[in-house]
Amino acid sequence: MEKTVRVRFAPSPTGALHIGGVRTALFNYLFAKKHKGQFLIRIEDTDQTRFVPGAEAYIIKALEWCGIVADESPLVGGPCAPYRQSERKPMYAQYAYRMVEEGTAYYAFDTEQELDEMREKLKAARVASPQYNAITRMQMKNSLTLPEEEVKARLASGDPYVIRIKMPRKEEVRLNDLVRGWVVVHTSTLDDKVLLKSDGMPTYHLANVVDDYLMKITHVIRGEEWLPSAPLHVLLYKYLGWEAQMPQFAHLPLLLRPDGNGKLSKRDGDRLGFPVFPMDWQDPFNPEDKASGYREAGYFPDAFINFLALLGWNPGTTQEIFTMEELTQAFSIERINKAGIKFDIDKAKWYNQHYLRQKPDNELAIYLTNELEKQQINCSLEKAAKIVSLMKERAIFLADIWSEAQYLFFAPSSYDEKAASKWSNEASIVLEDYAQQLIRATDSISSEQAKQILHDCTEKLQMKIGKAMPALRLALTGHAAGPDLMEIISLLGAKEATSRIKTALANFEKMLG
């Protein structure tokens, strides 16, 4: 008797998809997959004034990058097509009219100014919440206050109107949220929300309920910002006679700003130094509106998803690393938290570092050679794989590997100052000798050979190898720290290594006078 699980992610194409939205989509997706149900994407574009071209494509592409692919969507279609509310426009009005006929909604003819005036007046009278509600609607221009003939005349003459829900004056609305338990709201605190706008489009509230019903949605998993209007939605299901088909609700805790107040928003990202969007975004008609994304910042989609999944949800075990498959197995709504989450980018970095280390070298090598090609540097995949295995332990992002690897292709143009200041005469002596020996070796020297030669030198000169290493590293790379030096020499080749040592020697001779 259990219905097939059907959930939807219903973004509004008003811009880039926020990271919180990605998480909402993810939770929906995981829930659907866990229960072998369907995950659909529905575009909520009922507000034509806020439509942003490219936003829908961005949203779908971003989710795809994350590995979240919809079973039904405007792109792939499905049994409940179309999946854009703008294309479903003709379907909504009938339900609003039905409610008017049945007395649970009414026509309202008030102009914007009249509404403003009403609010001003109520504010002046210090009414707690200036709303269009059971009390104030009797002072407004609507089918409840106007004579029937006038209403008819206005409708016939094409007077602009909206349809509002007739919110009952004293009633308790209750819903059993899967995350929060019973939530009870009194209708006296709710207002007569607009259901159908004067342009004939439904508002979110109507469209959302109608579509969820028509699309046979079983669970509505959405952000907590919707909790206050959930009772309104419950009422709509009731008035439309769909109570039995009403989906279950689960309101997710919000992603909050790391530095204190408010929910994570668009602008926080670049201000606080981390992306809030999955991919780079630029509004085609408003180039000012742009933001950086996780993809371009070097995050792996699997790391990103893993990180997101554990924001507000946990498996109840100490496991923290999950593939998408493991997530779908482990996911359950019962283990979603109630409290908001302060966003912490450090954890995301840790995940990325972890995933980077797990990636096979030959896979990462492809990226490296691509980067190198951009600089006209030829490098075999084999060599690139070696470089990667050497560098990846100390990297968080792929780009770290590249920036670290620079010195394997370019001789240092400057030296780390602190390390350079420690350069000594002894260092010069060993390196002088080492260079002499190294030049005699074959160019394709192994790290073992390089090490052997260095040992021979230091032994002969009765010097500690630890003395020579920092100077050698400085000469070879210009840096004070890095991966195994002997491996670096092997990668560089004996010839290049010798040449760099000689250059360094010459440079530091001047310095030492």
Added chain:
RNA sequence: GCGCCGUUCAUCUAGGGGUUAGGAUGCCACCCUUUCACGGUGGAAACACGGGUUCGAUUCCCGUACGGCGUACCA
């Protein structure tokens, strides 16, 4: 203002009437190491406050504080 939701280390969190309140990130120390990192070991670090209920409350209830969301012909 009003309504709703929330509150365990700095952060993400486990737990739940009797626990040395557990893990992870970050931070610190030590070990490993030529250095840095990785890894390993260890450390500092939390139940918002006040009342109840109870033999006992961080856990249950009520307040307060603080925070979040909502309060549009936006979603």
